[in-house]
Amino acid sequence: MADRILVTRSSMPSMEEYLEEVAPLWESHWLTNMGVEHRKLEEGLRDYLGVENVALFTNGHSALECVLEALGLPAGGEVITTPFTFASTTHAIVRKGLTPVFADVRTDDYTIDPESVERLVTPRTCAIVPVHVYGNLCDVDAIQRIADEHGLRVVYDAAHAFGVERDGVSAAAFGDASMFSFHATKVFNTIEGGAVCFRDASLYPVLNQWKNFGITGPEDVEYVGGNAKMNEFCAAMGVCNLRHVDEEIARRARVEARYRERLGGVAGVGLVEPQPGVRANHAYMPVVFGDAFGATRDEVFDALDRAGVGARKYFYPLVSDYACYRSVYSSERTPVARDVASRVLTLPMYADLAIEDVDRICDVVIAVGKEAR
Ligand SMILES: *Cc1c(COP(=O)(O)O)cnc(C)c1O
Numbered sequence: 001m002a003d004r005i006l007v008t009r010s011s012m013p014s015m016e017e018y019l020e021e022v023a024p025l026w027e028s029h030w031l032t033n034m035g036v037e038h039r040k041l042e043e044g045l046r047d048y049l050g051v052e053n054v055a056l057f058t059n060g061h062s063a064l065e066c067v068l069e070a071l072g073l074p075a076g077g078e079v080i081t082t083p084f085t086f087a088s089t090t091h092a093i094v095r096k097g098l099t100p101v102f103a104d105v106r107t108d109d110y111t112i113d114p115e116s117v118e119r120l121v122t123p124r125t126c127a128i129v130p131v132h133v134y135g136n137l138c139d140v141d142a143i144q145r146i147a148d149e150h151g152l153r154v155v156y157d158a159a160h161a162f163g164v165e166r167d168g169v170s171a172a173a174f175g176d177a178s179m180f181s182f183h184a185t186k187v188f189n190t191i192e193g194g195a196v197c198f199r200d201a202s203l204y205p206v207l208n209q210w211k212n213f214g215i216t217g218p219e220d221v222e223y224v225g226g227n228a229k230m231n232e233f234c235a236a237m238g239v240c241n242l243r244h245v246d247e248e249i250a251r252r253a254r255v256e257a258r259y260r261e262r263l264g265g266v267a268g269v270g271l272v273e274p275q276p277g278v279r280a281n282h283a284y285m286p287v288v289f290g291d292a293f294g295a296t297r298d299e300v301f302d303a304l305d306r307a308g309v310g311a312r313k314y315f316y317p318l319v320s321d322y323a324c325y326r327s328v329y330s331s332e333r334t335p336v337a338r339d340v341a342s343r344v345l346t347l348p349m350y351a352d353l354a355i356e357d358v359d360r361i362c363d364v365v366i367a368v369g370k371e372a373r
Helices: 015-022 036-049 060-070 087-095 114-120 140-150 203-210 232-263 297-306 335-343 355-372
Strands: 054-057 078-081 099-102 125-129 153-157 177-181 194-198 215-217 285-289 344-347
Touching: 015 232, 036 054, 036 194, 036 232, 054 060, 054 203, 060 087, 060 153, 060 177, 060 194, 060 203, 078 087, 087 099, 087 125, 114 140, 125 140, 140 153, 194 203, 232 285, 232 355, 285 335, 297 344, 297 355, 335 344
Parallel strands: 078 099, 078 125, 125 153, 153 177
Antiparallel strands: 054 194, 177 194, 285 344
């Protein structure tokens, strides 16, 4: 039997390249607290993403918590966000003492629907936290217009959007700030890691203080901060992976092209159309199964599982349906998000995925639909 195909596979540089990068650490013995590799990665990211301001973190979630904290949002303030995301987005808002308010998503790319956002603005709203889900760029212009009109902050969860650009402008450049995750499963990884890109340069020292216990000087601590510093070994992994990220994205594009070729014309199979002017990063391969497909999402999931293919119900359930939120929220108020969550499956997607394996996966998907119709 062929090996099981997992939904993702982490990218790594060659062992030689990584060892060369970390070898000087045995001279310096400087392992964390903004060392040489940390500086090198921040600089590399500023350059790659084409933004002025980047701060690194131990992971994307802490990065999001820190930037919400550093922006000084009012306690209990309402933050309009999407339920069609990973738990992290909502958790960060709640853990910072803010109140999430769930807007619905758009049918074409599953990002937050600006019209739904607009309807939810109240005098207590202080920020919008949209998600560039699957690397699909949100309607950043409409969101900014709403924010400007009502004096709101915009912080993007750009965990999926590394390398995404619109008309040559990086996803990192929109809103007040964007959080990136460099978790092992993302397009660009530092094993665990994350970053905040931000507009206002004066946030840099503040973010660095929040991630280091709120220490503001050798003998002073001004905030009740946490510990979210990226270490040198993770930064070195990022320095190496950054050299290959464009090749990584190009190889993912090949995989996606084959999926589109095989699944594009199949009745009831919904694929996100490429967004005009957007350079995609091919982070995920979401497929939405409509009624015309015949079989349900869960039937496809089970058939793939039996065939040794690990797909993922990503994102299902909606965050608002998690045990920790469902007594307070109802997913009936976000019907589009709820419908997509019940129909979507992300198929295996990574740079090393062989085209023959994509074919094997597509054969299973197509057969399940045919049998059911
Ligand atoms: C991965 C992810 C996060 C969290 O990032 P970590 O680096 O794992 O902490 C947040 N939001 C979304 C949408 C993600 O996919």
